[in-house]
Amino acid sequence: MRTAAVLARHELRLLVSLLRWLARRPDSGGDGKGSVQVFGYAQGQGAVMAGFWFVCAVETFAMAVLLRNWPTAHRVVLVLDLYTLLFVAGLYAAWTVRPHLLHDDVLRVRQAAHVDLRVPLDRIAAVRRETRTTHERADGELNLPVGSRTTVTLQLTAPIAHFTLLGRRRDVTLIRLHADDDRALADAVTRARSGSSVRPDRPR
Template identity: 65%
Template sequence: MRTITVLLRHELRLLASLLLWVGRRRHGVGEGRAFGYARGQGAVMAGFGFVCLIETFTMSVLLRDWPAWHTAMLILDVYTLFLLAGVYAAWQVRPHVLNDDGGTLRVRHAAHVDLRIPLDRIAAVRHETRSTHERADGELNLAVGSQTSVTLELTEPVAHVTFLGRRRDVDVVRLHADDARDLVRELVRVVRPGRNVPSPSPDPPG
């Protein structure tokens, strides 16, 4: 039952994201500065959508003599298209948000990750392009197109709640931003004075 509730909430967030996207609005930005992370992913999602449309047409032809199966597959295909559109919309309307006044960096990934990191917990930040990520305790990797471009190291863990509600404490967060250098530069500027927050040259891709 809990899993069903989580899935329903996620789908409601996807629906809300679609409505915001159509209305050209963004979620949770307010007075903060937004940093997108889905540039260039439109073509990928459009490709998936096209494949789904072809599959829908093919199955409608193959199942035309079995109305019940035809209806079931049509519903499933429409649902899949809704999910694809919702995820893409969530990427667009739920960016990362740097809030100077609130002292937080809000790290997001579509509609299923929304992590607030207090700026005073950031020990180091760097522009670091990685294309491989191994799961490790205390690390959260939020790749887009299998890539992250910003690495945050924290002085103490923050709580990340997984999609199904499990709590994980993380002290290293890797994320992607379209303007990764700008995000790193802004983080260096706003992290509390006196803390050494280096921003080295980009590392070679991992």
């Protein structure tokens, strides 16, 4: 029952994200407390998701034709296919309207509708630009690739709790994420941490 409720909330966030995307109103915090810096991570994914959505649409049409003589199966499969189309659109919308946010003393690391992790700036020991395309699962590490790629690495001074979509807790001390402008994100986090214009580590 609890799992069903969690998944239902996730689906609702996808739907809200789709509505925000259509209305061109991204979720940029909205708490009105101080300035907020926004860092997107979905650039270049539009064509990929559009292609995937098109394939799903073709499959929906094909199944409708194949099952036209079996009304019950046709209706069931049609509902599932239409839901898939809505899900794909909502997923891309969530990537677009739920960017990473830097405000006050917190960096909010996000990914679509299923990750929104608040990282206190005083927990960040180092930030560096680092492009990686392979990510092996390891204890204490959280990898949030987009298109199989991460471009910014955060090393923490102490573990923070990350909860998966289904509520399982993981304590992480290293976070890898993607940002369209990784230099801007790394610079902004470094300035916010130090209160100076010291630049972050150079990419390897």
